[in-house]
Amino acid sequence: MKALAVEDRAQFFGKVVPAARGPASINKKQDMRIALAGNPNSGKTTLFNTLTGARQHVGNYPGVTVEKKEGWSRHGERDIKIIDLPGAYSLTAYSQEEIVARDYLVNEKPRVVINVTDASNLERNLYLTCQFLEMGIPTIIALNMMDVARQRGITIDADKLSQLIGVPVVPVIARSGKGKDALMAAVAEAIDRAGEVRETWRISYGEHIDSMLAGMTEKIEQNGFLNETCPARWLALKYLENDAQVMEKGRRINPRLAEELERSVRELTGHLQQTVGSYPEGIIADQRYGYIKSLLRQGVMNRQHDTERLYLSDKIDQVLTNRLIGPLLMFAILFGLYQFSFTFSEIPVSWLESLFSWLGGMADTLLADGLLKSLVISGIIDGVGGVIGFVPIIMFMFLGIAVLEDSGYLARVAFMMDKVFSTFGLHGNSVMSYIISGGIAGGCAVPGVMATRTLRSPRERLATILTAPFMNCGAKLPVLILLTSAFFAANQAQFLLGFTLLAWVVALLVAKLLRSTILRGASTPFVMELPPYRLPTLRGLFIHTWERTWQYIRKAGTVILAISILLWAMMTFPGLSATEKEKFIEQRAATLGMYAPEVIALVAEADEVTGPDALQLKEELARIEAAQAGLALRQSFAGRIGTALEKISWLAGFDWRTNIALVGGFAAKEVVVSTLGTAYSLGEIDPEETTSLADTLAASPDWSPLKAMALIVFIMFYAPCFVTVVCIVRESGSWKWGLFSMAFNTVFAFSLATAVYQLGSLVLARG
Ligand code: GDP
Ligand code: MG
Secondary structure, eight states, rough: OOOOOOOOHHHHHOOOOGGGGGHHHHHOOOEEEEEEEEEEEHHEEEEHHHOOOOOOOOOOTTTTTSOOEEEEETTEEEHHHHHOOOOOSSSSOSHHHHHHHHHHHIOOOEEEEEEEEGGGGGGHHHHHHHHHHHTTTTTTEEEHHHHHHHHHTTEHHHHHHHHHHHHHHEBBTTTBTTTTHHHHHHHHHHHHHHSSOOOOOOOOOOOHHHHHHHHHHHHHHHOOOOOOTTHHHHHHHHTTOOOOOHHHHHHOOOHHHHHHHHHEEEEEHHHHHHHHSOOOOHHHHHHHHHHHHIIIIIIIIOOOOOOOHHTHHHHHHHHHHHHHHHHHHHHHHHHHHHHHHHHHHHHHHHHHHHEEEEEEHHHHHHSSSTHHHIIIIIIHHHHHHHHHHHHHHHHHHHHHHHHHHTTTHHHHHHHHHHHHHHTTTOHHHHHHHHIIIIIIIOOOOHHHHGGGGGGHHHHHHHOOOOOOOOGGTHHHHHHHHHHHHHOOOGGGHHHHHHHHHHEEEHHHHHHHHHHHHHTTOOOOOOOOOOOOOOOOOOOHHHHHHHHHHHHHHIIIIIIIIHHHHHHHHHSSSSSHHHHHHHHHHHHHHHHHHHHHHHHHHHHHOOSSSSHHHHHHHHHHHHHHHHHHHHHHHHHHHHHHHHHHHHHHHGGTOHHHHHHHHHHHHHTTTHHHHHHHHHHHHHHOOOOTTTOOHHHHHHHHOOOOHHHHHHHHHHHHSOOOHHHHHHHHHHHOOOOHHHHHHHHHHHHHHHHHHHHHHHHHHHHHHHH
């Protein structure tokens, strides 16, 4: 049977040059686009990386690739562009990811689609395949994860499948690259043949639906309705499946026909309801699965019952996701992650600290006193060094998270948290967004906010978008680490775990608040597939860890460096007036006048002074120095802003220096550390004796554990950084929500910090 006339096919593949003109004319770059599509977690991104050599983020949970990614692969003479699409279970657009994938296929029309399937779970994966074929997209099936299938005792006859279904089927192991040449050869062949006219593939949906489909298809064809983009029968099917996007489009383009089609669907629906008690969508899905089952039974798939291995994942899950033991194990694992990171990073962190203080010392001796020296030491070395110093801890943490993620454990975390989440008006998929934002430690709210696209309910999605930035992202982490190592060093891991839990509790409570006020509405059910446990590969762990660590380092070398210099300038200029400088010079002269020339010479020349007089002189000079630097900082542009804010910020115990850091932190949270570094090194008592910032803060009379605690609370919850705000605006589609999150979070965080500080002071005063 032919569903489409030849002309329609040509139109459907609008940009494709007819086969008659031969390969030479096809060999044009824009026609060399092929797309990778398949179910979530079937290995698309892994295959993409193998084919293109790119290092995209590979994750063992659904929802990682939300936007499509592009890369090039060379095959013989050709450069082939490969697009990694988000995962989809169906081409009836239900989730944002499925819409992205479908829109790409419909509008951009890649030459060939590589349908990546999980061979160990073929039955379910072929459901999507059926839809590609019905859509008339030239398809190649990549039977991925053949290694897993073999382990589970599943054998698949690829040739037989190819024969029955009528498209090339190539077994591959994306992870090791096995089979990729055969796959690319099949792609090359399919590209050459993409313009050929083939029979349209179709499944029978039973008498009722088939005849209705035929009628609708004919109407669609006669009206030339949308079929420059899709085959008519496919459109008719979408009507029967109640596809909102297609129906809405239909109403806009041809209201009369749309009305007619919808009426047909209503009629059929009523009829099916009465006769078989089911909806067309249900019958269509059943028929597709039935078709696949019978296909697989015709000698395509064989399963030896190797129960041992087959159920290993399930056995592990009986323990790890157990109602009682599961959550306990989860906390133990997370705590282990923190312990691991801190234990192993101690030594490299101290190396980095010495490196930067050595650099500071070098700059101090090499450069003449003046603005340049101040810029290099206070602006660059202290600013960037403060941020880079955390690289080892962050790297170990990322490594730990990569293990959890690649093994499939993170998906279990989401699964276990779903029950908790639904009581707070969120959705199981929100968990992933929290985790990506830094829910375990060191993520980023930008991809976290983007990951909410897997949520179907707009209100649940918005509530997730607005609360995900409460997580402790990779930029807040150094600030938290700095303050805990200065004030709570003995129990650092416990404190950090505590702050992680606090972030979740606050995020959930705020979500509940939002969902019961401005975002009130029903919740949607959660279906999450648990990917099988997999042993992470070293390469995967390395890529994951390095990718994120490098992102952090690069940010320190670019954005943070720029902001650090800007803030240094704001903290340095306009500087003291001539009369004020004069005053300090006079003070110095007066002090020197009280000592004998030998003592003065001793202090000026020797690094280490001895003798009571010399020591006293040195101390007095240092005091004058600090007073001058302190006054200059206070009168600088930044100092004035910080001082102005003190009028309110004293409530939470923040002084003007902290205020400067917090304002800078809106640009990027890491800046809080570098700004404190600059503020304290500009006013440092003894610049020759470089101590780490943590020690400086711990020794400073202006600081106390209570103030540190109030500050931590504020930093955790105040306005998201600028980039996140932009992302919130983009994802929510309105400036309103970006402004809301800035204002709401800041007010909220400030109230919380004030409560901590005031109540804490009260308790301390009593006790
Ligand atoms: P996507 O969601 O389709 O992009 O899937 P990913 O590429 O993120 O892969 C999901 C998980 O499957 C990752 O943990 C991969 O390492 C793993 N994986 C991908 N291909 C293979 C394979 O051929 N064999 C095995 N054993 N694991 C694979
Ligand atoms: Mg992916």
